[in-house]
Amino acid sequence: MRPALFLLSIIITISFGIPVRRDSLNNGLILLTCEDHRLPIVDLALICRSGAGVEPKEKAGIATLCARMLLRGTTKISADSIATLLDYLGARYSAGADFDHLYLNFRLLSKDLSSGLDLLADLTLNPAFPNEEFIRTREEVLTAARRAYENPGVVVAMEFDRLLFGNHRYALPVSGDTATIPDIKVEDLRQFHQTYLVPNNCFVIAVGDINPQELQEAIYNRFGNWRPKPVPQPLDPEFKLPEKTVIKLITRKDMNQTYIHFGHPGISALDSDLIPVRLMSYILGGPPLSSRLGLAVREYAGLAYDVRCWFDRRLLTGAFRATVQTAKPAEAIKKMFIEIRRMNEAGATQQELFKAHNYFTGSFPLTYSSNQGKLEQIKNQELYRYGTDWLETYPQKVRATTLKQVNSTARERLKPDHYIMVIMGNVSKDDLHLQNVEWLE
Amino acid sequence: MFNSLLCFLIVSGADSIESRIFEFQLRNGLEVIGYVDSSAPVVSVNIYYRVGSYDENTGYTGISHMLEHMSFKHTDIYKPGDFDRMLDSVGAFNNGFTSTYYTGYYENIAKERWELALKLEAARMAKCIFPDSEFESEHQVVAEERRLQDNRPTAALWENFDAVAFLANPQRNPTIGWPDDVANFTVEKIREWYKFYYNPANAVLVVSGDIRPEEVQTKVEKYFGKLKGAPVKRADFYNIEPELNGERRFIVRKPVNVPLLLIGYPTPGVRDSLYIIGDVVASVLGAGRNSRLYRTLVVDSGLATSVSVWNSVEKDPGLLYINITPKSDTLIPKIEQLVYQQIKRMQTEPVTEKELNRVKNQALAGYIFDRDDISDIAYYLATSHITTGNWRNFLEQLKRIQSATQEQIMSYCSRYLTDRRRIVGILLPEMEEKQ
Secondary structure (H helix, E strand, O other): OOOOOOEEEEEEEEEOOOOOOOOEEEOEEEEEEOOOOOOOEEEEEEEEEOOOHOOHHHHOOOHHHHHHHHHOOOOOOOOHHHHHHHHHHEEEEEEEEEOOOEEEEEEEEEHHHHHHHHHHHHHHHHOOOOOOHHHHHHHHHHHHHHHHHOOOHHHHHHHHHHHHHHHOOOOOOOOOOOOOOHHHHHHHHHHHHHHHHHHEEEEEEEEEOOOOHHHHHHHHHHHHOOOOOOOOOOOOOOOOOOOOOOEEEOOOOOOEEEHHHHEEOOOOOOOOOOOHHHHHHHHHOOOOOHHHHHHHHHHHOOOEEEEEEEEOOOOOOEEEEEEEEOOOOOHHHHHHHHHHHHHHHHHHOHHHHHHHHHHHHHHHHHHOOOHHHHHHHHHHHOOOOOOOHHHHHHHHHHOOOOHHHHHHHHHHOOOOOOOEEEEEEOOOOOHOOOOEEEEEO | OOOOOOOOHHOOOOOOOOEEEEEEEEOOOOEEEEEEOOOOEEEEEEEEEEEHHOOOOOOOHHHHHHHHHOOOEEOOOOOOHHHHHHHHHOEEEEEEEEOOOOOOEEEEEHHHHHHHHHHHHHHHHHHHHOOHHHHHHHHHHHHHHHHHHHOHHHHHHHHHHHHOOOOHHHHOOOOOHHHHHOOOOOHHHHHHHHHHOOOOHHEEEEEEEEOOHHHHHHHHHHHHHOOOOOOOOOOOOOOOOOOOOOEEEEEEEOOOOOOOOEEEEOOOOOOOOOOHHHHHHHHHHHHHOOOOHHHHHHHEEEEEEEEEEEEOOOOEEEEEEEEEEOOOHHHHHHHHHHHHHHHHHHOOOOOOHHHHHHHHHHHHHHHHHHHHOHHHHHHHHHHHHHHOOOOOOOHHHHHHHHHHHHHHHHHHHHHHOOOOOOOEEEEEOOOOOOO
């Protein structure tokens, strides 16, 4: 008799009766499967619960490089052979990292699932990190980091992160920075792989034309001998809220528009206020044509094409951010300050909350009408450990969020007098007419 | 094993795309295409007008895009902001976009609400009004959107590239318009443009998702049936571009850290039976690690960090673009030399069976993958219908790729990818001004 392959099996049902099955392998690896047989395709992902957020700041970029190097050779096959096989299968594939996770994604025809699983297991378990490929991949990532400095929107965001997050890893971009990438060695990648790519820190998602029972066995056969081990956890950033708004001005005489990025510490994706905070920030600065910021800055005053605000969704505490690009920065900043303060002090209205409820619940089915949409939602549910009923109960949780809760988060989570702000453009301090602020050199 | 082809049967059986599509036309000329996929209770409503930057003369560049912005504002019964408020309140995703050949609008929306999208789109088609008072603020919004382009160095290279590549074809104009034209839009121009181009006879409506054909017919008739159609005789510049008889080369200087090399060749439009071979050539040259240019420039020589190649042809003759990130600007001459050597090889030696089958497999699998999303399918059907005259050409393209031969590729490269038909644009850092 075959031993039990999985310790635990749970079937959860999401809103339209589409079953998502969650199984745990003895070594801690989670398998999430969602059947959809309308097309002969499968979307497959291996997700590691550790991403750039766990790497040392001085070597920022390790997780991104590690992910990309998974496609560049194993102890069994070369990078060329991997590419040849995936090309032959007609597969689409990608590998990368975010602050909270590292991923390998395959999209395959279902007849090729077995070959895809073989490859997924080999890439995950046996990367060779060949030095020549590493040097080339590091150069690619470094070039992209250098190019990022050419985009004013990215520059103000990076400068904001440096000022807000200080010594924490969140201070630098996910893929690292021009100062950190050159210092990364292939040994750093091996260590990251050995430390974090372990079964108790990973999960596999398969959506599409699959048989969950067969897949369970296929995963067991390929990942069953993978050894678990304890995984270090990242530390939360430490913030010192400025006593008054601080501003860094970057003068660029060649620009005909000013880029502005400001905010303050936000929340963690695990925060119990996540839903009320998201509803509040949607009302304040969600859709550029109908949010409060959008109406004040774009629709009524014509000051910008895009204006918005949001709270980062990250495992550790992220930022609250507001952004705009405009030829009239003083007017735009003034209107944004007014709207954020108004939300902070007076909160949203019942009518605004009613519309936000409708938007969140009404748009929810659209986000998982495709295989890739389902995969993304399943990934977030598992990654942030929202619980197996998250997808099923999310609309009810949104509807149950009261105006009192939303306005409480507006009061507590918005800090109108304590912004960190970065401004870049052909503009001087005097042009901006800002009172009671501190200018950073 | 790698030389075999995927089975073609999976797209031509009972569950083929064709079996899920229906079409009809209203008496006023509105063409309607439906795609049935009931796997999720959502619907994508897409309406495309036959107007874009292709139709804009000097002085009017960007006007289709400006009209797209204004069309979200005010109709006989809806006030500014109503479109978004109503759609947001039911959780719909909606947007508009302007391209060379078309202006499109879409709403992805829950099945039980999709009639709202039709209602709003019918209002947009026939009932927009453009008060002077609302024009100025939106004009400034579009001016800010134009400035976003100005401050992105790579965008400057692209804009210059098309203007250098096309002497006469309107593809030379940016969709957003030239800055001076954008600054000089008037509300009268908007009204004129709207009156001429927005009507049922100049539009294609594509509805995809959890729908029934009879339901679509009834609802479309209800909202669009009474609107008056006025066919637009669109200018045709298919043959206007003079032959390129010598390389064109230019440099753009901006505050950049990394140079960019862009090479282009004029390639045939959709009326040429070989036009889809350009897609095959682009894949052989630049799709993935095993492509010729990626191998040569990134893997073997290490002169560049990225390569991408694509054939940009929707209707008129377009361009095959080769986009390269060199490791440094001093390497550009060597990189160009290697690129031209590889192109020469494409002209004189047949591509291998393995390479050809790789491209065919990727095209076939991609065709199935793209059906995953009902809004993607709607986009392909609508754009194919607008640019080629028939949505079936979307399916025909796949068949042509599957039947592409080594001889066709050699012939195509020999004819179109020649030294005297080349455009080269280079993005370099600013130079220090000499005193």
